Amino acid sequence: MEDLIKIYLKDLLSFDGETGVFTWKGGKKFYPKSGKQAGIITTSGYRKIRVMQVFYYAHRLAWLMHYGNFPLGQVDHINGIRDDNRIRNLRDVDACTNQQNQRKAQANNRVGMLGVSMCGDKFKAQISTRGKHTTIGVFDSAAEAHAAYLDVKRVVHGGCTI
Template identity: 45%
Template sequence: MAKKSLSPERLREVLHYNEMTGVFTRLKSGSGRTPSGPGAGGDNGAGYTVIVVDRCQYRAHRLAFLYMLGRWPSAEVDHINGYRSDNAWTNLREVTCAENTQNQRRPHRNNKVGLLGVKRSGKRFTSTIGLGGTQKHIGTFDTAAEAHQAYLLHKRSIHKTATI
């Protein structure tokens, strides 16, 4: 997690945030080495935009909260559309860790079926969902697509903050 010593005043002194596009523009360089101009920051290899301010690296979506609200987010920041590089203000929301986990869009790497909430069970497919730290069995289906559809319907009914 980024250091929280950066103040909103200092942030606004060195960066401008376009809330419509989510792009930060460097107004001035603290070190003299970083050029000013649009598109401050870069990809951290995991899809998040990171920006260095006063020799500390911050994730842009967290800087957006500091810039817009004058405070650091107290919880996690969720990218509503699932794109980690889309830091438009309308695409960001403060959520708990559990709420953020509910927005998982892709299955884990070890999922052999390739569909979220679905695993093979003999010649059929089972659908399960996490709820309160436990796995809840939704049902067993003839096809992976049916199991996945049941998972999505169940997910929308129990996870009200889920975006898919």
């Protein structure tokens, strides 16, 4: 199936690894005009392209076009921009490493800062590595807690690009 997708992609689309953009080659009935950027942006910010009636993430197709095979793990956008599919911005990582590259706090985080939560009237910095939670410390301000979290994160999360 992977080979069939590659043939289809090369026949209908051009991929520029420097810009990370897929464009339609055109000339085929029912396909967009030549030069038009392929795909749609999802609500989560990723670009998807329809290939043989199935939607694929553009970053996975970029990996396939450049390296000749789908990635073994997840494709991580190093700079955190979900539609930046330049080859130098993509890396094949496991799910744990990809999760460690989170750039913003989850929606349910009341403080709104990655790695920081309320602890009474103070702020606790905490980090998770492979399912193990470690408290870094308790601080007077959210900014201090967040700075401590980032310092530790850069050491213990090897794949961290923050």
